[in-house]
Amino acid sequence: MMKKSILSQIPAGIWVLGFVSLLMDISSEMIHSLLPLFMVTTLGASALAVGLIEGLAESTALIIKVFSGVLSDYLGKRKALALFGYALGALSKPLFALAPTIGLVLSARLLDRIGKGVRGAPRDALVADISPPHLRGAAFGLRQSLDTVGAFLGPLLGVGLMLLFVDNFRAVFWFAVIPGMMAVALLFFGVSETERHKKEKRSNPICRENLKRLSTPYWRVVAIGAVFTLARFSEAFLVLRAQQSGIPIAMVPLVMVAMNLVYAASAYPFGKLSDTVSHTKLLAIGLVILMMADLVLAYDNHWSIVLAGVALWGIHMGITQGLLATMVADTAPVDLRGTAYGFFNLTSGLAMLLASVLAGMLWDQLGASFTFYASAGFCIIALIGLILGSRTPKQIN
DSSP: OHHHHHHHHSOHHHHHHHHHHHHHHHHHHHHHTTHHHIIIIISOOOHHHHHHHHHHHHHHHHHHHHHHHHHHHHHOOHHHHHHHHHHHHHHHHHHHHHOOSHHHHHHHHHHHHHHHHHHHHHHHHHHHHHSOGGGHHHHHHHHHHHHHHHHHHHHHHHHHHHHHTTSOHHHHHHHTHHHHHHHHHHHHHHOOOOHHHHHOOOOOTTSHHHHTTSOHHHHHHHHHHHHHHHHSOOTHHHHHHHHTTTOOGGGTTHHHHHHHHHHHHHHHHHHHHTTTSOHHHHHHHHHHHHHHHHHHHHHOOOHHHHHHHHHHHHHHHHHHHHHHHHHHHHHSOGGGHHHHHHHHHHHHHHHHHHHHHHHHHHHHHHOHHHHHHHHHHHHHHHHHHHHHHOOOSGGGO
């Protein structure tokens, strides 16, 4: 009864934003769950090339959130920027189907992630604007859960279409265009800008006076987010690890289905829990679970072992991703939330690039197991730093 009561209090705009994310993630994950295999088996790419492309793509998305976040604060137009970002993401999908070389894959991946970067910070700031403060963790958790439902439906559809079209990657990529366009239409018709952002005039969000208003607790959250990202490289390496288990290529995306199914199931409960429980404790638990996932994945490449490691990885994501977004909202001024999410994602983007390139190098030179052991080592370092240097539960709200 309590769960239904809380869900019923979450504004309709949050639900719509969640379903927009769901549709776009179906579109994106139909491609991304197959893209590492497409690059390695069809285009002849190395693990380092996969890591470089994934690191550049994901870091580009996170870095661009700085500019979109600042712009959304300055203009007070969260929805317009989010809509433009979703449209870019949808328009990038046909390029994957047409790509004859790694170069065009990189271009398509960057365009797709530019769209994600443009929409990310304004969308998160819009969620924070719409949500009642006492339900903010639940709202971010709900949006993340719906987003992640799309992230496991996408690979599932990818598997079905790969079986239908007999391992024809490009045919699957063409089908991914449809849910992407549906997401753009739903956002256009289904979400309204809050009155405050329509009417307020705003100063330059990155002038010295405004940047001084981003407090020490906020920058502590930024640092924590970067360390977490450094300890967790691109999920493309989960797909490559699953390929080593010997299962048919068409079935490999099921590893992302499993990961995102666990992620979706855990994001809302942990998001709701974060409204009442110490943030530091939840982050520490998330790091411990990520370390366990790394150790399991390093141990063996049998499909059952890989599945267990991927499930643990999904729990880690469910605990930490919505929580970090909530912590940014809690520590940033209301009129600088877009800028705050932007700087948070800038540092995380640089960490993602470094982590993914390093993972690709270790994979090529020392093998998959060593790569996951190295990630577990970063988890230990991050956990020690979190325990010794941060006090970020409700005290920083």
